[in-house]
Amino acid sequence: MRRREVNINRVLSSTVVLIFLTASVLTAHAAGTTAIVGGTVVDLAGKASIKNAVILVAGDRIAAIGKAGSVDIPEGAQQVDAGGAWLIPGLMNMHVHLGLVMPGRMTAELHDESEAALALRMAANARETLLAGVTTIRLTGSRAHADLALMRAINKGQADGPRIFSAGETLTITAGHGSKKPGKRNYDGPDELVKAARTQISAGAKWLKILISGGIATDGGGLAAALMTPGEIQAVIDAAHRFGVKVTAHSGSPAATNIAVDAGLDCVEHGYFLDRPTLKKMKEHGTWLVPTIVVTAPGTQPFFERMGMPPWYMERRNSAGKLHWRALEMAIEEGVNIALGTDQLPHEPNDGTTATALEAQYYVEAGMTPLQALRSATIEAARLLEAEDEIGSLETGKYADIVALDKDPTQDIRALRNILLVMKGGKVYRNNL
Ligand SMILES: [Zn+2]
Numbered sequence: 500m501r502r503r504e505v506n507i508n509r510v511l512s513s514t515v516v517l518i519f520l521t522a523s524v525l526t527a528h529a530a531g532t533t534a535i536v537g538g539t540v541v542d543l544a545g546k547a548s549i550k551n552a553v554i555l556v557a558g559d560r561i562a563a564i565g566k567a568g569s570v571d572i573p574e575g576a577q578q579v580d581a582g583g584a585w586l587i588p589g590l591m592n593m594h595v596h597l598g599l600v601m602p603g604r605m606t607a608e609l610h611d612e613s614e615a616a617l618a619l620r621m622a623a624n625a626r627e628t629l630l631a632g633v634t635t636i637r638l639t640g641s642r643a644h645a646d647l648a649l650m651r652a653i654n655k656g657q658a659d660g661p662r663i664f665s666a667g668e669t670l671t672i673t674a675g676h677g678s679k680k681p682g683k684r685n686y687d688g689p690d691e692l693v694k695a696a697r698t699q700i701s702a703g704a705k706w707l708k709i710l711i712s713g714g715i716a717t718d719g720g721g722l723a724a725a726l727m728t729p730g731e732i733q734a735v736i737d738a739a740h741r742f743g744v745k746v747t748a749h750s751g752s753p754a755a756t757n758i759a760v761d762a763g764l765d766c767v768e769h770g771y772f773l774d775r776p777t778l779k780k781m782k783e784h785g786t787w788l789v790p791t792i793v794v795t796a797p798g799t800q801p802f803f804e805r806m807g808m809p810p811w812y813m814e815r816r817n818s819a820g821k822l823h824w825r826a827l828e829m830a831i832e833e834g835v836n837i838a839l840g841t842d843q844l845p846h847e848p849n850d851g852t853t854a855t856a857l858e859a860q861y862y863v864e865a866g867m868t869p870l871q872a873l874r875s876a877t878i879e880a881a882r883l884l885e886a887e888d889e890i891g892s893l894e895t896g897k898y899a900d901i902v903a904l905d906k907d908p909t910q911d912i913r914a915l916r917n918i919l920l921v922m923k924g925g926k927v928y929r930n931n932l
Pocket of ligand 1: 596
C-alpha cells in the first residue's frame with residue numbers, strides 16, 4: 500500500500516497517467532519485483548562505486564546488482580528512478596532503547612507508564628527509526644519484554660520498524676547502574692545472574708547486557724568502578740555463549756573492561772574512560788566497541804537541554820566528555836572493531852540531523868575516514884551481529900535494505916543527513932527521490 504502511495508506521489512501531472520501508474524504498480528506488486536535504476540552504488544570495500552546501476556529486488560532480497568544493461572529487468576517490474584542518488588545499505592544503530600526514559604522531565608511524565616503504553620510508544624519510535632533510514636537496530640536494554648513483542652510484530656508485518664536484535668532486560672547488580680529504577684530486579688552472585696541470563700534467553704533475547712560499571716544517567720556507582728565481580732561476569736558470559744548468545748557490557752571503566760574482556764566479553768558499550776592498554780587488549784581479543792559518543796559530545800548539549808535534563812546529569816555528562824572523546828580517538832587509532840550506536844533514539848533530532856547521522860559524523864571528526872564511519876553503521880554492525888551474510892551491504896542474495904542519499908558519503912559523511920529513499924526487505928517506506 501505504501502509503495503503505491505509513494506509512486507502516486509511522484510506523478511500527479513495527469514489523472515490518466517495516475518490511473519495507468521496505479522494499475523501498473525498493482526501489477527508490479529503482484530510480481531513483487533522492483534528495479535532501482537540510475538543510482539550510484541557505493542562500494543563498502545572501498546573499490547570503485549557502480550555508476551548508473553540497477554538493483555533488482557525480488558521479494559525481500561536483492562536478486563541482481565550491476566551496471567545498467569548488465570541486469571535484465573523483468574517486464575512488469577516496478578521501477579524506482581534513483582538517477583543522481585547514491586545508494587548504500589540501510590543504516591544500522593547498535594545501541595538503542597526504543598522505550599528510552601531520560602532522567603528529569605521524561606521520568607516525571609512517564610513514571611506510571613503501563614506496559615501497553617510502553618509498547619505503543621516503542622512501536623511509534625520504531626517507525627520513526629525506519630523512516631530515518633535505520634533498517635536494523637540492536638536494543639541494549641528494554642522493559643517488560645515489549646522489545647521482543649515488538650520484534651515479533653515487525654517480523655509478522657503487524658508494525659513498521661527496523662530489524663531488531665535485542666538484549667531483553669539488562670542484568671544489573673544491587674546498588675549498580677540502573678538498579679534503583681522502579682520495578683527493576685537486581686541479581687547478585689553467579690547463580691542469580693546465570694538464572695537471569697537464561698530467563699532472558701528463554702524469552703527470545705539474542706544478546707545479553709551486563710552493567711559492569713556505573714553510568715551517567717544513574718547514581719549506581721562510579722563510571723570508572725569495576726562493580727561486578729570477575730566470577731559474576733564470567734558466569735553470565737559462559738551461560739550465554741553455551742546458547743550462542745552474545746554478551747555486551749555497559750562499561751566506562753578500564754578495570755571492569757579488562758576483567759570482562761579476559762572472560763570472553765563480545766562488546767563494550769560507551770567505553771567512557773577506556774585507556775590505550777585496554778583498547779589494545781580489546782583489539783587483540785576482537786572485542787567490539789559501540790561508542791555512543793553523542794551521549795557526551797559538546798555539540799549535543801542543546802538536545803539534553805531540550806529534554807529537560809537535571810543539572811547533576813549535565814555535570815556527569817560534561818565531566819566524562821573529554822576522556823570519552825579521547826577513548827574514541829585511541830580506539831580508532833588502535834583499529835578496535837567499532838559499530839555505530841547512539842544510546843539516543845536513532846531518529847532523535849540533533850544538531851540539524853538525526854542522532855545516527857551525527858554519531859557517524861563525530862567518528863570522522865575523531866579520526867575515521869568517511870568510508871570507515873559508513874562501514875561502522877552498516878557492514879561492521881552486521882559483523883557485530885554475525886548477520887553479515889544477510890544484511891550490511893548491497894549484494895545479491897542479501898535483504899533489500901537500501902537507502903538513497905543525494906551525495907557520496909565516502910567523500911563527505913554529512914551525506915547521511917539527507918535520506919532520500921528508505922527500503923527495507925524490498926518494501927519502500929519513504930521516497931523523496
Ligand atoms: Zn543505553
